[in-house]
Amino acid sequence: MLQQTQVATVIPYYNKWMAKFPTIRDLAASDIETVNSLWKGLGYYSRAARLLSGAQKAVKELHGRLPDNAKDMEAEIPGVGRYSAGAICSIAYNQCVPVLDGNVHRLLSRFTALHAQPKSKRTLDILWAGAESFIEQSKRPGDINQALIELGSTVCTVRDPVCSDCPLRLWCKGYQKTQPNASHPSAVDADIEDLCLVCDPMPSDEDDGSVTIYPMKTARKKPREELDSVNVIEWRSINNGDRWFLLVRRPQGGLLAGLHEFPTVPNLTGAKASSSDMAKVPYRLLQELLMHPPHSLHSEKEPSKKPTNSNPSYHVPKITHVTPAGDVVHVFSHIKKTYRVQWVLLEGEGDEPPQLRPAVSPDQGARENGNCVKNPKGKQRPSKRSEVSEAEVNPIPQTLSVQWVPLTQVEDTNIGTGVLKVWKLVEKLWTITR
Numbered sequence: 001m002l003q004q005t006q007v008a009t010v011i012p013y014y015n016k017w018m019a020k021f022p023t024i025r026d027l028a029a030s031d032i033e034t035v036n037s038l039w040k041g042l043g044y045y046s047r048a049a050r051l052l053s054g055a056q057k058a059v060k061e062l063h064g065r066l067p068d069n070a071k072d073m074e075a076e077i078p079g080v081g082r083y084s085a086g087a088i089c090s091i092a093y094n095q096c097v098p099v100l101d102g103n104v105h106r107l108l109s110r111f112t113a114l115h116a117q118p119k120s121k122r123t124l125d126i127l128w129a130g131a132e133s134f135i136e137q138s139k140r141p142g143d144i145n146q147a148l149i150e151l152g153s154t155v156c157t158v159r160d161p162v163c164s165d166c167p168l169r170l171w172c173k174g175y176q177k178t179q180p181n182a183s184h185p186s187a188v189d190a191d192i193e194d195l196c197l198v199c200d201p202m203p204s205d206e207d208d209g210s211v212t213i214y215p216m217k218t219a220r221k222k223p224r225e226e227l228d229s230v231n232v233i234e235w236r237s238i239n240n241g242d243r244w245f246l247l248v249r250r251p252q253g254g255l256l257a258g259l260h261e262f263p264t265v266p267n268l269t270g271a272k273a274s275s276s277d278m279a280k281v282p283y284r285l286l287q288e289l290l291m292h293p294p295h296s297l298h299s300e301k302e303p304s305k306k307p308t309n310s311n312p313s314y315h316v317p318k319i320t321h322v323t324p325a326g327d328v329v330h331v332f333s334h335i336k337k338t339y340r341v342q343w344v345l346l347e348g349e350g351d352e353p354p355q356l357r358p359a360v361s362p363d364q365g366a367r368e369n370g371n372c373v374k375n376p377k378g379k380q381r382p383s384k385r386s387e388v389s390e391a392e393v394n395p396i397p398q399t400l401s402v403q404w405v406p407l408t409q410v411e412d413t414n415i416g417t418g419v420l421k422v423w424k425l426v427e428k429l430w431t432i433t434r
Contacts, residue, residue, distance in 0.1 A: 004333075005042055013042055024066075027052065028059035032258045036414040043417070046257045050079025070097040082128075090135065091142035098131035099145045100124070103152025109215035110156060110174035115199045118215045122198050161211055174211040223336045227273055229265040229281050230339045232325070232426045235317065235346045235353040235404065244353040244404040246289065247413060255332065261419050263289065264339075273340075279322050282344040286319075289402055291355040294319050294346065317348030325426050330418035339418065343426045353404040 001010045001017075017038055021027040027035075032052060039048040054077045058066055067073040070085035080088075082100075089095040100108075105118070108130045116123045134148060135141040155162050169175050200216060233246040247260040263285045271277060286293040294317050325341040348354060405413055410423060 001042060001047075003047060004044060010042075013038070024055045025059055025064055027055040028064075032252065033414060036258055040414060041417070045259055045416070046253075047079070049252060049257050053078045054080065066092075068093045069095055087145060090145045094140070094142060096135050096138055096141045098128060098135055099149065100128055100131050101149060101152075103150075103156075104131055104148045105152075106158065106215055107148060107152040107156045107168075110161075110211045111168060111172050113173035113177050113214060114196075115202055115214060115216045116196075117200065118218060126198065156211075159212065163211060172211070174214045178209050178211055178213065180209065221334070223331065223334050225336045225338070226267045227269070227338045227340060229268055229278055230261075230328075230341045230422050231263045231265075231282050231285060231344050232341065232422065233263055233282060233286070233344045233346060235348065237351060238347055238349060239351060242351070243407040245407065245410050246353075247403055247405050247410070247415075248289070249401045249403075255335070256416050258414070259416050259419070260413050261415065262422060268340075275324070278324070278340065278342060282319060282322055282342070286346070289357055290317075291357050292316050293354075315349040317346045317354050320345045320347050323429060325422075325429055328418065328421045328425055330421065337418065339422055341422050341425055343429050356402045356404070 001013055020034075020038060021030065030052065032049060035048045035052045036045060039045060042048075057076070057078060058064060062076070066088065067076055068089070070082070070089040073080055073089060074082060074085040086097040086099040087101075090097050090099065105127055108114070108127045109118070112126070112130060114123065114126060116126075131145075131148070135144050138144055151166070151168070155166050163169055163172075163175055166172065166175075202213065235244045235246070236242070246263060248263055249260050250256050250258060252258050263282075265272075265281055265285070283294065292315075321344075323343045323345075325343050328339040328341060330337045330339065346354075411420065415423070
């Protein structure tokens with residue numbers, strides 16, 4: 001939870017999590033929907049999914065206990081890397097294994113005066129070796145590792161480090177090199193054996209007399225920009241006025257794993273990003289998502305023929321309008337998303353929303369026949385293979401589930417911050433159109 005998130009923000013989440021899952025078996029018996037609901041607002045949802053899968057593997061295959069050494073833990077538990085394995089095994093099992101998080105990375109870069117590419121293998125090898133030297137043959141490696149993390153977090157901070165309070169100050173090469181009376185021999189005058197083959201030259205404009213010149217600054221990679229068409233599809237009954245909204249759940253891997261979103265066509269470019277093409281998107285989406293989708297855009301002017309089936313669920317709905325709502329910009333760590341939002345009003349007869357086509361995960365695609373999905377009342381129905389061509393009905397990736405959600409429950413569903421922004425934007429349209 002603390003990855004990319006401040007302690008003050010994490011505390012209430014942690015308390016709720018532990019109240020819900022006091023043991024690893026409680027977590028393993030849960031599901032991704034429950035886990036994501038407790039994680040909602042923390043971001044990086046793949047972390048929550050890995051906690052769940054790790055707990056399930058430990059209970060199913062390891063008798064409910066995590067491995068007692070870092071090597072096996074890293075190899076056997078999903079989502080556990082070298083840092084997590086070192087932290088857990090040094091603290092819980094008193095194993096002499098190091099940790100290297102962002103705080104310790106910064107601390108040891110200054111302690112060794114290492115001015116090198118921060119993420120290069122050579123740099124990381126040096127820093128891991130340095131971290132290991134602190135806990136070799138220690139009787140309390142967990143305490144030392146926690147102390148290094150805390151020292152980097154509270155004293156050896158990114159900006160304005162408090163070197164006067166640092167217990168490592170007397171041995172810190174970075175501190176010694178940045179003192180006013182420190183000598184700075186040139187490369188020509190220095191002994192060849194003292195030259196570092198890892199460090200990059202120190203730019204003169206970086207020498208500000210502070211240890212903050214370490215670690216080496218690198219240019220932050222600009223996030224790539226993408227444009228998505230987000231369609232808030234509402235079904236409204238002409239009989240009773242009930243309002244339902246269509247949500248799909250993202251796959252378990254990748255960005256916003258397992259969360260719900262409005263039907264979306266990602267990464268549009270060129271002609272596909274034009275306003276005229278955007279208006280056609282809902283028709284293509286509904287071809288994929290509904291068992292009985294509305295007529296295509298070019299046939300909207302033609303008289304509609306009611307299906308012969310007398311079941312109200314089979315009445316073909318009609319798109320009454322597609323209203324642009326504007327753009328929502330949402331920035332992830334590596335992607336700047338622009339959500340181009342439109343509100344799609346779908347109207348039809350009957351008391352229930354239109355039946356949904358069964359949505360399957362990629363590994364289930366070959367087994368589509370025989371799958372069952374639930375309609376809004378919870379009744380199972382057999383899947384039916386669509387007669388529409390694959391090229392026509394695949395504007396969005398296959399999703400794990402599709403569902404109609406009542407108006408009053410949309411915000412309570414497991415949706416991310418960006419989707420919530422989209423929802424709030426569309427809500428403004430209702431005020432205008434009333």
